[in-house]
Amino acid sequence: MGDPFDDLNPPPRLMMGPGPINADPRVERAMAMPLLGQFDPAFTEYMNEVMALYRGVFQTENRWTLLVDGTARAGIEACLVSMIEPGDVVLVPIFGRFGHLMCEISRRCGADVRSIETDWGTVFPLERIEAAIKQHQPKVVAMVHGDTSTTMAQPLDGVGAICRAHDALLYCDATATLSGMDLPVDAWQIDAVSAGLQKCLAGPPGSAPVTVNARVEAKVLRRKHIEQGIAPPDAEPGDGPIIRSNYLDLPMLMDYWSEKRLNHHTEATSMLYAARECARIALKEGLPARFARHAVASRAMTAGLRAMGLALFGDQANKMANVTGVVIPEVVEGEAVRSGLLEDFGIEIGTSFGPLAGKIWRIGTMGYNCRKQNVLLCLGALEATLRRNGFTAPAGAGVDAAMAVYDEDGG
Amino acid sequence: MGDPFDDLNPPPRLMMGPGPINADPRVERAMAMPLLGQFDPAFTEYMNEVMALYRGVFQTENRWTLLVDGTARAGIEACLVSMIEPGDVVLVPIFGRFGHLMCEISRRCGADVRSIETDWGTVFPLERIEAAIKQHQPKVVAMVHGDTSTTMAQPLDGVGAICRAHDALLYCDATATLSGMDLPVDAWQIDAVSAGLQKCLAGPPGSAPVTVNARVEAKVLRRKHIEQGIAPPDAEPGDGPIIRSNYLDLPMLMDYWSEKRLNHHTEATSMLYAARECARIALKEGLPARFARHAVASRAMTAGLRAMGLALFGDQANKMANVTGVVIPEVVEGEAVRSGLLEDFGIEIGTSFGPLAGKIWRIGTMGYNCRKQNVLLCLGALEATLRRNGFTAPAGAGVDAAMAVYDEDGG
Numbered sequence: 062m063g064d065p066f067d068d069l070n071p072p073p074r075l076m077m078g079p080g081p082i083n084a085d086p087r088v089e090r091a092m093a094m095p096l097l098g099q100f101d102p103a104f105t106e107y108m109n110e111v112m113a114l115y116r117g118v119f120q121t122e123n124r125w126t127l128l129v130d131g132t133a134r135a136g137i138e139a140c141l142v143s144m145i146e147p148g149d150v151v152l153v154p155i156f157g158r159f160g161h162l163m164c165e166i167s168r169r170c171g172a173d174v175r176s177i178e179t180d181w182g183t184v185f186p187l188e189r190i191e192a193a194i195k196q197h198q199p200k201v202v203a204m205v206h207g208d209t210s211t212t213m214a215q216p217l218d219g220v221g222a223i224c225r226a227h228d229a230l231l232y233c234d235a236t237a238t239l240s241g242m243d244l245p246v247d248a249w250q251i252d253a254v255s256a257g258l259q260k261c262l263a264g265p266p267g268s269a270p271v272t273v274n275a276r277v278e279a280k281v282l283r284r285k286h287i288e289q290g291i292a293p294p295d296a297e298p299g300d301g302p303i304i305r306s307n308y309l310d311l312p313m314l315m316d317y318w319s320e321k322r323l324n325h326h327t328e329a330t331s332m333l334y335a336a337r338e339c340a341r342i343a344l345k346e347g348l349p350a351r352f353a354r355h356a357v358a359s360r361a362m363t364a365g366l367r368a369m370g371l372a373l374f375g376d377q378a379n380k381m382a383n384v385t386g387v388v389i390p391e392v393v394e395g396e397a398v399r400s401g402l403l404e405d406f407g408i409e410i411g412t413s414f415g416p417l418a419g420k421i422w423r424i425g426t427m428g429y430n431c432r433k434q435n436v437l438l439c440l441g442a443l444e445a446t447l448r449r450n451g452f453t454a455p456a457g458a459g460v461d462a463a464m465a466v467y468d469e470d471g472g
Numbered sequence: 473m474g475d476p477f478d479d480l481n482p483p484p485r486l487m488m489g490p491g492p493i494n495a496d497p498r499v500e501r502a503m504a505m506p507l508l509g510q511f512d513p514a515f516t517e518y519m520n521e522v523m524a525l526y527r528g529v530f531q532t533e534n535r536w537t538l539l540v541d542g543t544a545r546a547g548i549e550a551c552l553v554s555m556i557e558p559g560d561v562v563l564v565p566i567f568g569r570f571g572h573l574m575c576e577i578s579r580r581c582g583a584d585v586r587s588i589e590t591d592w593g594t595v596f597p598l599e600r601i602e603a604a605i606k607q608h609q610p611k612v613v614a615m616v617h618g619d620t621s622t623t624m625a626q627p628l629d630g631v632g633a634i635c636r637a638h639d640a641l642l643y644c645d646a647t648a649t650l651s652g653m654d655l656p657v658d659a660w661q662i663d664a665v666s667a668g669l670q671k672c673l674a675g676p677p678g679s680a681p682v683t684v685n686a687r688v689e690a691k692v693l694r695r696k697h698i699e700q701g702i703a704p705p706d707a708e709p710g711d712g713p714i715i716r717s718n719y720l721d722l723p724m725l726m727d728y729w730s731e732k733r734l735n736h737h738t739e740a741t742s743m744l745y746a747a748r749e750c751a752r753i754a755l756k757e758g759l760p761a762r763f764a765r766h767a768v769a770s771r772a773m774t775a776g777l778r779a780m781g782l783a784l785f786g787d788q789a790n791k792m793a794n795v796t797g798v799v800i801p802e803v804v805e806g807e808a809v810r811s812g813l814l815e816d817f818g819i820e821i822g823t824s825f826g827p828l829a830g831k832i833w834r835i836g837t838m839g840y841n842c843r844k845q846n847v848l849l850c851l852g853a854l855e856a857t858l859r860r861n862g863f864t865a866p867a868g869a870g871v872d873a874a875m876a877v878y879d880e881d882g883g
Binding site for chain 2: 062063064069070071073074076078080082083084089090091092093094095096097099101103106107109110111114131132133134135138142158159160161162164165168169170257265267288289291303304306307308309325326327328329331332334338340341345403409414415
């Protein structure tokens with residue numbers, strides 16, 4: 062172990078894995094700003110601004126668009142523990158590791174979990190989801206948008222309408238895709254969405270933007286129990302079962318983020334500053350421009366990898382724009398290549414889990430790192446590292462192919 | 473609402489309330505440092521350093537000394553939801569709002585909650601706690617160390633020994649006192665403690681240091697269920713009931729913070745940097761020096777307030793070193809004084825809740841703000857503001873009395 066009294070001095074890295082990635086320096090700067098008291102009028106105004114900004118990022122009019130103070134997983138659990146009453150049937154279509162996480166969390170919330178699965182590297186046709194909803198009649202359908210474990214993005218347009226037809230609420234985990242791929246929450250009728258900052262939003266992990274609509278509000282308000290110690294004497298608890306978490310109780314978070322400002326936790330000031338800056342930067346760039354930037358980087362990265370003679374993983378028609386799965390060539394040892402990239406070039410790429418462990422690398426092009434220079438640097442470094450590890454790609458082919466994509470794109 | 477696209481530009485404040493308070497500028501700077509990947513060897517080394525540093529801050533040898541990624545309340549809930557099995561009897565001695573919070577969270581964890589209460593402004597004699605433990609035979613005793621709602625600090629030396637004699641686990645919420653008042657976790661036999669950064673540790677809210685000993689480890693490991701999606705096929709779940717939260721599941725957090733590095737959430741990088749810096753600064757100052765700094769500020773502040781003709785709230789023998797309760801004089805309107813201090817002087821002091829709402833102000837002297845200049849500035853500003861609001865203190869008496877305390881103290 063190093064000396065814990067040494068100055069903090071993180072080595073410079075280009076983080077081209079599935080996230081976290083390098084934060085935008087403007088976001089890092091925002092976190093260094095002076096703190097404010099949680100009920101300081103200047104701070105509650107920032108809270109309101111954050112709500113407005115994330116309505117833009119989520120493409121929603123939802124009043125309840127706020128931050129959960131924790132990593133992306135806290136946002137997922139806040140939605141699920143508030144939406145799921147013990148005994149509710151919850152349907153989870155699983156196409157990667159994070160589908161299993163939805164099941165896991167739902168089960169801990171007391172759900173009767175039903176799932177359908179598809180091979181890692183594929184997604185579900187809408188019909189299969191519809192059939193499962195008809196069969197199981199779930200109260201909640203929980204789906205991942207982009208599952209970084211497989212690099213696949215599940216098409217969600219249409220799922221919301223099916224859920225409404227069957228009186229189910231649709232929750233979506235958009236941690237890995239928000240602001241990198243299109244996710245029009247209202248247009249697609251998604252009832253609840255949560256995310257994190259550390260992927261396409263180019264911030265640090267530790268704050269989870271969440272948005273829920275009036276259908277979710279109606280369900281969770283039935284379960285509202287104002288906390289003992291601050292409840293007024295005439296407070297009437299809801300007639301639904303109490304939410305199993307206090308920290309992640311959406312109705313109490315709503316009271317804290319509303320004009321009532323009813324005390325709950327102490328809002329994580331610096332993380333809120335970061336979240337505000339992330340959204341401000343994303344909306345200033347404009348969502349369509351941002352989606353296009355991620356899409357071209359994906360085309361350039363995949364073109365470069367193919368030109369190097371590498372095989373891509375999974376159904377390329379449904380691949381996430383911001384993460385690419387690459388099959389590890391048989392002649393090399395995957396971890397040796399990752400270590401070489403990190404030690405010689407300061408570049409991080411991702412390994413994988415479960416059925417894909419040791420079989421694919423995952424290369425991210427997202428947020429602040431999603432730009433031509435990084436695609437080219439990463440491909441060049443990978444080529445050199447593969448060569449030292451026994452796999453020889455055509456010299457320069459990867460970089461040239463990626464450059465050609467950017468040339469065509471005008472970029 | 474302001475323009476959410478404006479640059480972040482928080483007004484300068486001197487935060488002399490019950491927390492959050494101004495962060496040490498070195499902590500703000502730490503948060504602006506570049507991110508690292510969660511399994512980057514440089515980052516996992518920082519995680520190990522954080523564990524070592526907080527062992528120092530908690531005065532413990534506990535292996536499981538780590539951060540929960542959320543505000544102080546997340547740390548409380550992580551301990552309670554992991555330690556409390558549904559049906560367990562939990563005893564909570566309540567001496568302020570945060571005792572009610574312990575009951576509230578315990579109940580959501582499925583506990584059979586028993587409580588004893590004492591008037592706000594007082595604490596419990598050891599004998600009363602012992603009698604309640606004998607009567608209720610709890611599995612867990614949950615206590616607040618310093619309850620900012622009343623400004624009282626419960627003496628805890630001896631409670632741990634009683635709990636062991638009756639086979640109960642002792643959890644303590646040290647959010648408001650850690651590194652400002654002595655809390656020798658091992659010497660006092662406290663089994664689990666959680667805290668936050670935003671009080672005496674002079675950091676931002678959003679990270680919760682937690683330490684648990686081998687007694688807690690033994691209980692929670694019985695409840696270990698490795699998450700679906702990453703569990704090896706031969707994983708054997710514990711024979712205890714599954715923990716109701718995934719995000720706040722201590723056994724999974726232990727696996728993530730151990731050499732296993734089993735993926736759970738993505739550690740909140742910037743908040744970990746902040747937590748590391750907070751602990752490093754506290755230990756460099758030295759805990760005894762830090763406790764003394766808080767104690768003298770408390771004596772100076774209380775001497776100043778008394779000299780102004782103000783009455784202090786609660787049992788002064790058991791007052792927290794870092795927060796002082798002041799009875800609002802009948803002739804003034806409490807909120808008008810708080811607004812005047814904020815608007816004219818940029819100084820924030822606290823209001824109160826529940827039975828004390830409108831009756832007392834709470835003035836903090838903690839962490840980075842716990843220093844002579846702030847005690848003097850705050851007293852001078854309060855004197856002027858009170859005068860404008862109809863309460864005339866002897867001119868200069870508050871500042872002079874506080875200065876005299878520092879003079880006696882050598883400083």
